[in-house]
Amino acid sequence: xxxxxxxxxxxxxxxxxxxxxxxxxxxxxxxxxxxxxxxxxxxxxxxxxxxxxxxxxxxxxxxxxxxxxxxxxxxxxxxxxxxxxxxxxxxxxxxxxxxxxxxxxxxxxxxxxxxxxxxxxxxxxxxxxxxxxxxxxxxxxxxxxxxxxxxxxxxxxxxxxxxxxxxxxxxxxxxxxxxxxxxxxxxxxxxxxxxxxxxxxxxxxxxxxxxxxxxxxxxxxxxxxxxxxxxxxxxxxxxxxxxxxxxxxxxxxxxxxxxxxxxxxxxxxxxxxxxxxxxxxxxxxxxxxxxxxxxxxxxxxxxxxxxxxxxxxxxxxxxxxxxxxxxxxxxxxxxxxxxxxxxxxxxxxxxxxxxxxxxxxxxxxxxxxxxxxxxxxxxxxxxxxxxxxxxxxxxxxxxxxxxxxxxxxxxxxxxxxxxxxxxxxxxxxxxxxxxxxxxxxxxxxxxxxxxxxxxxxxxxxxxxxxxxxxxxxxxxxxxxxxxxxxxxxxxxxxxxxxxxxxxxxxxxxxxx
Amino acid sequence: xxxxxxxxxxxxxxxxxxxxxxxxxxxxxxxxxxxxxxxxxxxxxxxxxxxxxxxxxxxxxxxxxxxxxxxxxxxxxxxxxxxxxxxxxxxxxxxxxxxxxxxxxxxxxxxxxxxxxxxxxxxxxxxxxxxxxxxxxxxxxxxxxxxxxxxxxxxxxxxxxxxxxxxxxxxxxxxxxxxxxxxxxxxxxxxxxxxxxxxxxxxxxxxxxxxxxxxxxxxxxxxxxxxxxxxxxxxxxxxxxxxxxxxxxxxxxxxxxxxxxxxxxxxxxxxxxxxxxxxxxxxxxxxxxxxxxxxxxxxxxxxxxxxxxxxxxxxxxxxxxxxxxxxxxxxxxxxx
Numbered sequence: 024x025x026x027x028x029x030x031x032x033x034x035x036x037x038x039x040x041x042x043x044x045x046x047x048x049x050x051x052x053x054x055x056x057x058x059x060x061x062x063x064x065x066x067x068x069x070x071x072x073x074x075x076x077x078x079x080x081x082x083x084x085x086x087x088x089x090x091x092x093x094x095x096x097x098x099x100x101x102x103x104x105x106x107x108x109x110x111x112x113x114x115x116x117x118x119x120x121x122x123x124x125x126x127x128x129x130x131x132x133x134x135x136x137x138x139x140x141x142x143x144x145x146x147x148x149x150x151x152x153x154x155x156x157x158x159x160x161x162x163x164x165x166x167x168x169x170x171x172x173x174x175x176x177x178x179x180x181x182x183x184x185x186x187x188x189x190x191x192x193x194x195x196x197x198x199x200x201x202x203x204x205x206x207x208x209x210x211x212x213x214x215x216x217x218x219x220x221x222x223x224x225x226x227x228x229x230x231x232x233x234x235x236x237x238x239x240x241x242x243x244x245x246x247x248x249x250x251x252x253x254x255x256x257x258x259x260x261x262x263x264x265x266x267x268x269x270x271x272x273x274x275x276x277x278x279x280x281x282x283x284x285x286x287x288x289x290x291x292x293x294x295x296x297x298x299x300x301x302x303x304x305x306x307x308x309x310x311x312x313x314x315x316x317x318x319x320x321x322x323x324x325x326x327x328x329x330x331x332x333x334x335x336x337x338x339x340x341x342x343x344x345x346x347x348x349x350x351x352x353x354x355x356x357x358x359x360x361x362x363x364x365x366x367x368x369x370x371x372x373x374x375x376x377x378x379x380x381x382x383x384x385x386x387x388x389x390x391x392x393x394x395x396x397x398x399x400x401x402x403x404x405x406x407x408x409x410x411x412x413x414x415x416x417x418x419x420x421x422x423x424x425x426x427x428x429x430x431x432x433x434x435x436x437x438x439x440x441x442x443x444x445x446x447x448x449x450x451x452x453x454x455x456x457x458x459x460x461x462x463x464x465x466x467x468x469x470x471x472x473x474x475x476x477x478x479x480x481x482x483x484x485x486x487x488x489x490x491x492x493x494x495x496x497x498x499x500x501x502x503x504x505x506x507x508x509x510x511x512x513x514x515x516x517x518x519x520x521x522x523x524x525x526x527x528x529x530x531x532x533x534x535x
Numbered sequence: 536x537x538x539x540x541x542x543x544x545x546x547x548x549x550x551x552x553x554x555x556x557x558x559x560x561x562x563x564x565x566x567x568x569x570x571x572x573x574x575x576x577x578x579x580x581x582x583x584x585x586x587x588x589x590x591x592x593x594x595x596x597x598x599x600x601x602x603x604x605x606x607x608x609x610x611x612x613x614x615x616x617x618x619x620x621x622x623x624x625x626x627x628x629x630x631x632x633x634x635x636x637x638x639x640x641x642x643x644x645x646x647x648x649x650x651x652x653x654x655x656x657x658x659x660x661x662x663x664x665x666x667x668x669x670x671x672x673x674x675x676x677x678x679x680x681x682x683x684x685x686x687x688x689x690x691x692x693x694x695x696x697x698x699x700x701x702x703x704x705x706x707x708x709x710x711x712x713x714x715x716x717x718x719x720x721x722x723x724x725x726x727x728x729x730x731x732x733x734x735x736x737x738x739x740x741x742x743x744x745x746x747x748x749x750x751x752x753x754x755x756x757x758x759x760x761x762x763x764x765x766x767x768x769x770x771x772x773x774x775x776x777x778x779x780x781x782x783x784x785x786x787x788x789x790x791x792x793x794x795x796x797x798x799x800x801x802x803x804x805x806x807x808x809x810x811x812x813x814x815x816x817x818x819x820x821x822x823x824x825x826x827x828x829x830x831x832x833x834x835x836x837x838x839x840x841x842x843x844x845x846x847x848x849x850x851x852x853x854x855x856x857x858x859x860x861x862x863x864x865x866x867x868x869x870x871x
Contacts, residue, residue, distance in 0.1 A: 066602030209716035352602035377719030
């Protein structure tokens, strides 16, 4: 039978529908719950899906994967707390938008572009999974190091207010990333004999701390009644024509970035969101609005982090190598069902590939629908008095963080990160670079050292992909510096001619 | 199984069957257990003679996050233990610090049988890597699985046999990826280098899958990983498994010789069992040991763990304790 027909036919089953809905609800909830990631939810659910048929099980697991990617945007936008690491970049523009009374708009745009990102990447998966997955194999340690180095240049963009403060925060993040076991020799570093530190500073605890808890502390310590309320109103829901037009370019940039990063194993939505946001800023007409509630920034970050889903799925299904941590769990489940992801999946079970694609698309449509409908309920959430709201959020953050390791130490890390985040906020240090350093530091270090072990320094420049990425990274660092110098020169030059121009302008009137 | 029931008094036996049958039915209908053992009579629970253990839920500590191999084996066994012991087995993941967080937690728990856990091969390694983890602090209740290691090369590699690879290493260092610094596969690489006199450079990655990917993409010359992690790529022809570090061939890797048969005495793998804090009362220990023996040899357990390349290997508490100590001794010489 035609694999497309049989693949779709497998979905026409009431059980599959129930599984989809179950996954949808679970995914939305875990996504919105700070600390609890899609990986944990899929891992725990996989214990119960083992007895199901593969298509039913995949309906649960893939839908959790998709729905969590919608749910995690909500706390990012409303309370500056990323629901999962994939929505870190969402806080950059989503929360400022909410503070300006445009929360409704931010939520709708975020949901819309997330759906578009997933759709775009699923087209890639359906059309050319196997050839594209080969690209993933080209990414060895040198290429990974070069990509991460390129990712680190995002630091310059996030610290636009004060370059020095931003870079200092970034370096602090990188330094923090060296805590724990050495990735190559396994030696203890900066753990001070504390066993809980030997696997490093918990990343999820830190992001919840510096974003969410810091914001919460800040609100608690602010006594001006007018300033306390985080979000005064949700405002308008749907974007207007001009705003739709504004979304075009970042949407394209975000999709491309997301798909590429998604295909690379071990790089997921968190990195993609940040790189997508940065790339969009660099090509934008209004880069100065980024980080202050820019629709373009929100569009780029959410498209990019969502477009990693199809990319990860491509690597996972076409190579049998997990594209991200959720997919690592997924492979485990699939093997128990007797399905081996890998190139042979596409030749032996094309119907299953069709089913997977269809589940992903249906899950995306359902998640989008729920996101848009459910938003009306958010209005009520904001009616909750602020002192209850923040107390509840604090409780959720603590429970969610505890659940990641079942260890109170992780909660302590989160609270310390919250205090650090508060101090940084009050002294004008951006937390974005700190998080970026902590996220990318271990990847940069371990891959650099692997590359050096394998081939020595020559490998970094002899591989075309890594050489190109390193060149791009250098350009990204140098360009703004050159730009600034030039700006200063033209500014002085402009100042000289200003007087003359002003005379001409005033004679021609305002239309000049 | 049945012989233990015969030893029980008639009254106790009838009671046990009635209660356990009732509970088992209730348990089965209430929650779908991930792996049901087919045609197992509910009365076959091994309630030991003079003990009321277990009277409440048992916590089962796993040193890794949900979703990995250790978690899978633990949940598969827990499902069996629930049926056998008629109490809930609460699987609790306490990942972090190479598994030592969970191990220290178990060591510090009350030795009453209500806190047990999955013990991985790392219990024999961590002490030599500078962690505060000592096998003496535990009662080992039985080995339940073994996942043998392999060495594999990319499909387009010039090396057709393990010997080719060893010979080539005399001219240039061969890079071999593994799942991480201080992992069992890094140790296996070092052991092979030692045994064969080969110049192998272990390259630690962050997990087994990236290590295998590095070999698939020819970033490294070879990879040492678990049999299950390489079986599919071997079947697809994208990776060539040269040798298996076990004393018998693996069903998923047909035609792959053991390293032993190639002349290199390397036996290596990730194993797992069940442990408890040292000092369990004898009666409690007996109930748990019997239940683990039955669960680890059940079809339901095997059906869940074998597709991932693991083998069901059972060792009694005495054999397992001896094995852990001998492994610990072996790692003390291998690890830096």
